[in-house]
Amino acid sequence: MKRWSLPVAAPAVGAIVFLLSTTAIRLAAAAAVEHTFVVSKMNMTHLCKETLVSVVNGQLPGPAIEVTEGDSVTVHVVNKSPDNITIHWHGVRQRLNCWADGVPMITQLPILPNHNFTYRFDVAGQEGTLWWHAHVSCLRATLHGALIIRPRDGAGSYPFPKPHREIPIVIGEWWAKDLAKVGRNMSHSWFDDYSSASTINGKLGDLFNCSGTLKAKWKMEPGKTYLLRVINAALFSEYYLKIARHKFTVVAADANYVTPYTTDVIAIAPGETVDALLVADAPPGRYYMVALPNQAPLPDTQTPEYSTTGMVQYCNDHSPGNGAAVLSSSRSAEEEEEDGEGGPSGDVPVAPEMPDKHDTITSFYFHSNLTSLRHRRRRSQVPARVDESFFITLGVGSICRPGYPACKRSGNSESLLVATMNNVSFQLPAVTTPLLKAHYYHTNAEDTLQVLPAKPPRVFNFTDRAFIPYGPKEGHLEPTSKVTMARRFRHGTVVEVVFQSTALLQGDSNPMHLHGHDMFVLAQGLGNYDAAKDVARYNLVNPLVKNTVLVPNLGWLALRFVADNPGVWFMHCHYEFHLSMGMAAVFVVEDGPTLDTSLPPPPVDFPTCGHDNNQLQNEFYLATEKTEVLGINEV
Template identity: 75%
Template sequence: MQSKPYKVATMKRRSLPAAAAALTAAIVFFLSTGALPAASAIVEHTFVVSQVKMKHLCKETLVTVVNGQLPGPAIEVTEGDSVAVHVINKSPYNITIHWHGVKQWLNCWADGVPMITQLPILPNHNFTYRLNITGQEGTLWWHAHVAFLRATLHGAFIIRPRHGASSYPFPKPHREIPIIIGEWWELDLAQVGWNMAHGFLFYFASASTINGKLGDLFNCSGVAEDGYVLDVEPGETYLLRVINAALFSEYYLKIAGHKFTVVAADANYVTPYTTDVLAIAPGETVDALVVADAPPGRYYMVAKPNQAPLPDTQTPEYTTRGMVQYSNSNSHGAMQRSSRGAEEEGDGGPSGDVPVAPEMPDTHDTITSFYFHGNLTSLRHQRSSLVPVQVDERLFLVLGLGSICRKGQSCKRGDTNETILLATMNNVSFQLPAMTTPLLEAHYYHTNGMGTLQELPNRPPRAFNFTDPALIPYGPKEERLEPTSRATMVRRFRHGAAVEVVFQSTGILQGDSNPMHLHGHDMFLLAQGLGNYDASKDVARYNLVNPLVKNTVVVPNLGWATVRFVANNPGVWFMHCHYEFHLSMGMAAVFIVEDGPTVDKSLPPPPANFLTCGHDDNLVPDELYLQTKKSGVSWINGV
């Protein structure tokens, strides 16, 4: 069953609360941008979430998907449109859908985070998300905000300019193609999510994918898996909308014999940047132009994950590849594996049936990612926002791992089964409070339970050499820093506050990078660096003129990144690492943005038919809580 978009020229009739909310959002946008109202459409999709069997690597696996597809259906809209997505949950899991990077201006109710912004959609229940797409254009994506299930529940969300492709700030492409990098799992993903949240680690995917296909580096009984094939015409320009939907890995993407011109990232235009390799972490999107200017033939498109070098734990991570094939080149159906392997660069055009393979960065080459992100700057564009110069609040957030005792207050640390390993910010791991009302609803109605929240600390409880590689292995130095705690960490910001956050990666039990994602807002990436952040010298490096604007910022391996954002979108917004294992282990917090002084700067009430704890059509809170407990999966994971 395919998702069917419907476009109409006039607005549909709505209930009064929904119409009032939409009108308020429209007025705010037009007043703030000076834009004149233009004809818009309502785009409708139906998402049927169900389980189907898919066969790869000689094994049938039961996977949870939307409309029987992997990846799921793409949502394509024009800036200014409204979107209605009717989610019909025929899976055995509680589900929410998050619209990753969509600002949700005055519409936090539709952000799709279980028990943060809404009750989850229970099995055999339905829910409709209504989104207003204003002030954004480019490549975003949607995914389940359910631990690990986003590996199979995801798809592209493409916003085109209201004046058409001719208004792109780059040459109009011949075609636009989503390229979704993902992973293939042969495990029960919901169970893996529960296990990770409870300290049982070491679960890994079986393969990597491009647009759901494993490619010819993988085989079933000697027969190569199908790979993604992009057919191109000589001389034409193609816009690749690249999305990393993987759970665990940042990827390098290359096409043999071709270069990319990066023109956007996270639905924000960038100064055109030419490179032969893209670096893209989970949660990120990159728009890149590719000109089909190589000799006619076949060229491998290779996606290779990177990971931190030793002494970091080395995990199974898989390279995959598809094909770029010229329309007049020799094609005999299935892709064939190059006898030279995926690591060799062809010395010119293709030879016979052997496609050209690119030379890829080393698995442990993380500096290529550092320079790729550091070379991107914002394009001066009509939608460009000014960087806040004056800062109202500053946070220094140290990202790392830690542990709590499985039983009691005292236990043996280090390499022992007496502890549960957690991911932390400023030495605290996020957990949802013992309440059955979503935080957004409790915040809006000022109900009980908000008093149990703990303020996210401005800084870590102690200073140390955050990036000391000696902290990565278990040992006496690491064990002194390992003890941590769990809490529902929130940070409140007055409306309009300019906030600066320094994200500092650490070496505590790992030296990973951290793709940090903030819901409801974009962030200005002012600077990044390796080692420990030092304000006395690093502030001078801040780019306050044209910094990259992102919703997901990669904090480098054993390094730091500084961002600023304006807290002007009232609501309760999740902020977390987009590595799924870090999120399930608690590397998250909630940012609460208060209402402004006027109605048009305040969060409207929940829309009609919203899933609230008092809604007659839903289970009462106690029943909902007991059902979730019975399923054995925690609220933080959203199932």
């Protein structure tokens, strides 16, 4: 157990008075927000078929959590489902609070069926759109919702015109399948499961021919400005979002303000959020909102993916609006649906012209055009020095199945596909103690961790499309290992990472999410990273700040972050199939020299026993390869 005995200098009397008064003001301004999430199974009818799905409080999407910067949040999770559950608060920094991050066997034991768990965290120093979701394989497809943080001084303190209304737009997928089974199949590289439709706020839209199909619909007043809070909660796809005859002004991404950027299309990958202003300045009428999934072109594997629609319609209701009003749930969207069509009678909705589904360049330019808003309060400076550097390749490889020590590869049934970082695939440790608890109490469970390599084992033409199909060219690059990968950082370490997407058996982009920290996006490019010329392109003045960065198709992205939040943090791809196949690692951040830079002990009600580790192991598929255990401090 950790004990501290630190000398403390006595402050001056005036300093004590000032500290007490400012603390009192702060405490008076902050609020305690409390929710109860009941996770259960319920039948929902989509595509003319009834499907049993996991939901929170009977809603899809789940309830939105709406708070003000500095508030404290308490969420009681009651698990009435048959599955193990954890909830991750995506993008919440969890400063000195890694215990509430919600990753099974990384930060906590899962919440067993018919058990409860309470998450407690605050949202100090953050504003904008985040979200919450289950962190159990595939269940986040229906267990998710918005987490909206408004400025302490009210909507009038936004660094953009105060909107007439705020509208959450949650893009997702509908799976007419048992999602727990889909997750198990993906972890064993069985890829015959695909979503059946795409959704906006849980609704299919009218592209699907089935009676009773609803679409998300919003009434807007001519000339008014609306703030769209867009979240991609899908498992598989990046989406293009457009509204016919309207433009967006992007003002934030991942709860960080950006230099206003005007565009007619939003590109948003799984895990990302985008805040955009929409001015209702088109001629009166009805306009389709369309969400189109994109995918890598041939020779990459082509999977069934579906567009979906919502509806924007103008109305003549000039009743006083409340700028803080929010359509924050699927129920609110249904109420809009029931209010009638609006607009001129008999109007045919106008549809936008969408990018091609294989157009990945539009996504590249959208993300490249975003920069941080300068001179905004709480804006952090890019660290000039770098303490540790990594070059991490992202791809797919293979391991031998049990009983085939010298297996055949290139799609042979003797081998198993895995996703990799620097040619190593992540697996959960075969232990009964979460890694965070092992780290805090210095138990031998940490000995199972092996070092994430700082560079790939070999250099080759990473973006050669000839590597995408099975063999023979890529055959010698396939063999990989599967271990519990981690990297340890001293408190305050400035880390630079260059992620390089590869063409190894796929040509996907990769939305990489780091828990507990924001990252500075210094630069991104297509093709292979070349330090000799690409470092000169780094934006060290106002780079985009994100918690989820999209490494472009067959391209690269360079970032920096400061490892100053003690704990055990997950870094992983937010494509569910990549995560289930092992594109992940653990970053361990050590304590700093003082109490306020050190991880406190676990909450008194933290669960300590009773989980089913076999079920958890299935999520990531524990390979049978025997590898030498290395100390985590070795390089």
